Structures are given as C-alpha cells and as structure tokens.
Amino acid sequence: MASISSLGAGSGIFSNDLVNQLVEAERAPTETRLNRREAETQSKISAFGKIRSALEGLKSPMEALSKSDSMKAYTASSSNEGVVGVTLDSSKANRGNYSVDVQQLARAQSLASTEQADRDTTAMGTGTLTLNVGGNSTDITIDSSNNTLQGIADAINDANAGVSAGIVDTGSGYRLVMSSDESGTANEISVTVADDVGSNTDSDGLSRFAFDGATSNMEETVAAKDAILDINGITVTRSSNTIENVVDGVTFNVSSTGTSTVKVDQDPGAVADKVQAFVDKFNALQDQIKNVSGYKSVSEQGGVLSGDATIRGLQNDLRQQLTNIPSGLENSPIRMLADVGIKTDPGTGKLQFDQAVFKEKLQENPEAMTTLFADSDQGEGIATQMVASAERFLGSDGLLSNRTDGLNATLQDIQDQRDDLADRIASYEERLISQFTAADRLISQIQSSGNYVQQQLAAMAPSGGGGSGG
Structure with missing residues (x-):
C-alpha cells in the first residue's frame, strides 16, 4: 500500500483524512449489509440450537415411554424391615403378596x-x-x-x-x-x-x-451357613443373604431371623411421573418454538425463525402424533392421548395433564395403555412414533442439521465477501493515494510556476524614482 504520510504537503488540498473519509464511504454500505446479514444468520443458528436442545430434551422421556415395560411400575413394602428388606426391578416384577419366614442367615466360614x-x-x-x-x-x-x-x-x-x-x-x-x-x-x-x-x-x-x-x-x-427361608411355604436356600431369582423382579434382603409379609403393588404414580416428564418437555419445546418463531407484541415483529418451513414441519409432525390412534385401539375405550387425561390447550398448543384420570385408566386397562404409548404386537405406540419424528429432525443428516449446515455455509460466504471487500478497499485506497499524490505534485508545480512569473513581473516593473520639480 502506498505511503500517505506526506499526502497534501505540497498543495495543502489533499489529506489523509480525506482519503480515510472516501475509503469509509466506499466500505460502509457493503460492510453494513454484511454485518446485518451475519447477525441475522448467527441468530438463526442460535435459534435452531435452542430448538435442537429442547427437542433432545423431549426425546428422552419419549424413549422411556416407548419401551414395552413403560407402563409397568411397582412398589414393594415389608411389614418387618428388620427381618426382610426388598428391592424391585419394575420391568420384571408383578403384583403379589409373600409371607417370608427367615429361619437361618447365611454366614461366611x-x-x-x-x-x-x-x-x-x-x-x-x-x-x-x-x-x-x-x-x-x-x-x-x-x-x-x-x-x-x-x-x-x-x-x-x-x-x-x-x-x-x-x-x-x-x-x-x-x-x-x-x-x-x-x-x-x-x-x-x-x-x-x-x-x-x-x-x-x-x-x-x-x-x-x-x-x-x-x-x-x-x-x-x-461355620459356613446358607440362608434358609420359607416363601409362601416353599423352602429356599441361598449362599447369600441377598435372595434373588426366586420371585421375578423381587430381591429379598434378609438381615435377621423372623417373619415378614412382603407386598408388591402397582405404582401408577411412578408411571404418571414418566408421562409428566414428557408433558413438561413437550411444553418446554412449545415455549422455545414460540420464542424463536412467534409474533412479539412488544417489538411488533416475528421471531428470527418466523415462517420457517422446518419449524412448521416439526410442529405439524408432533401435533399429528398427539391425535394418532395406534393400531389395535380403534375400538378400544382408550384410543388417543385425550382419553387418558392428556389434552392440548388450543390457545397455547401446550399439553395439559390430568394425573387422576391417567392413573384411573392405567389401573383399568394397563394393556391398552401400553399399546397407546409403546411398541406392541399391534404396532407402534404414540411415543415410538414421536421418537421417530424427533430423529428425523435430530439425526446427523436430519432437517435441523441440514438447516444449520446451510446457515454455516452462509457464514462462510459472508466471510468470503468480507475478504473480497478488504481486497477491493485496499486497491481503492492505493488508487486514491496515487491519484491524489499526482494531483498534489501537479498543483505544486503550478504554484511554483506562478511564483516564478510573479517574481519576473516584479523585476520588470520600473523602480520608483524621486525627481524634484523646478
């Protein structure tokens, strides 16, 4: 780049400030446009990131509900914890009452x-x-x-x-x-x-x-001893005081001799908690969608993703699943989510969950509830279908990734344009300096010639004489 340290020294007309003002005037419109476009693109990338995070949060409870044992949850109690404690694997346990008589504890020799x-x-x-x-x-x-x-x-x-x-x-x-x-x-x-x-x-x-x-x-x-206990009159012997594989999903932890009654009952509250987690994450996703794409009354503008086709597609996919009737439930009293206390608020698009209704339906018809949410012999439940919908958007080649990749490509294009702008402005600045330097030199020469002419004219002028009158 040409030096501008002495620009204007000859004529006093051209200056570094003038060059800077002309360069900035050339740069500003394009730079402003690129800054605006970059900020908008970054905002969209951030918005899609928030949607992705909320959708991933929703996917987790949906996956839990899509399992075939998702509607199974049990709680166990022992009438004498000092004799027998109990732990459960709800995926394997079933309801039951067990009279336990611990006759001997296992000991190590x-x-x-x-x-x-x-x-x-x-x-x-x-x-x-x-x-x-x-x-x-x-x-x-x-x-x-x-x-x-x-x-x-x-x-x-x-x-x-x-x-x-x-x-x-x-x-x-x-x-x-x-x-x-x-x-x-x-x-x-x-x-x-x-x-x-x-x-x-x-x-x-x-x-x-x-x-x-x-x-x-x-x-x-x-002396080494085995644990010996009667469970509902059946003698069981184990080398450990942790008694497994006697009753499916139930582990008896014996700590002293004596008797106790162990009860295993269905726990609809635990299942309702799983569904509540799904409802909460679904509503959190709706909040994010509204935040990035909804109309903002304060600014009287739409969100950064307002009207975006990918967001509309996600909304439509999820809403469709909410009203689906899984195969096998066409003639069942439980056909869709609304039948088990999960309804959509038409004003907000959020879900409302009535746990009392849900628990009642679960106790009345656990098999239909499993078919409604999870995989079954009849087909895929709603949770399974929603997991598939989420994966279409979340996958490495999914719709959200494709949109984000496209926006990142836009950022690269903006950077390329910035590089081109920098090269063009540098060339423009050098051209200005070269032109101004030449003009400055010419004006300096003209000024020098003018000074010479003035000097010659002054030399030719008659000198003033002082004659006296007679």
Missing part, C-alpha cells in the same frame, strides 16, 4: 490358627499352602521372606484366593484368622499343606495351618 507368641519374628515353617474355596484352588508359596504370622496373612491377602486373613491379638498371644470372602457352605475353606520339613499333617511347621476335612489343625471359629 472363619478359621483360626493356634496361638503364637508374636506375629512378626517367629518362623512358622516353609512350603506351600493350597487354598480351595468354591472349587477354586490357589497355591501360596511360604519361604523365609514371609513365614511369620503377619507374612502368611499378607501372602494370603495378596493371592486373591477368595479368603481374607488377619492377625488377632488375644491378649496372651496372636492367632492367624482366615475368613471366606463369600458366605454359604459352597464357599467353605479347605487348606492343604506341602511342608518343607516333617509331615504335611502334624502340628509343627507350616502343617499347623492344615484344615482339609481329614486334618483340622486350625479351629473353625465360625
């Missing part, structure tokens, strides 16, 4: 060694301990580096053999205690010994830890 004078210095012998728990055998090498009570306990814990070990201070000495990690008779501990010195079954050296049914050199301080 514990073994204790003979008492020793210390835990860290006395050698216990060397060789191999083989632990068998639940049919799994683990060999543990005991040598001079770990043949104390504490060393053997650490080696057992490091072996992950299904046994935990520790040292108990009795007050008069120390005992090694082994406990099965899992309760029940199936997890009893067997310890066989390959002693480097003497017999594998005597009470000296490493063999003092043998406990394998034939040799009991350790003391069984706690």
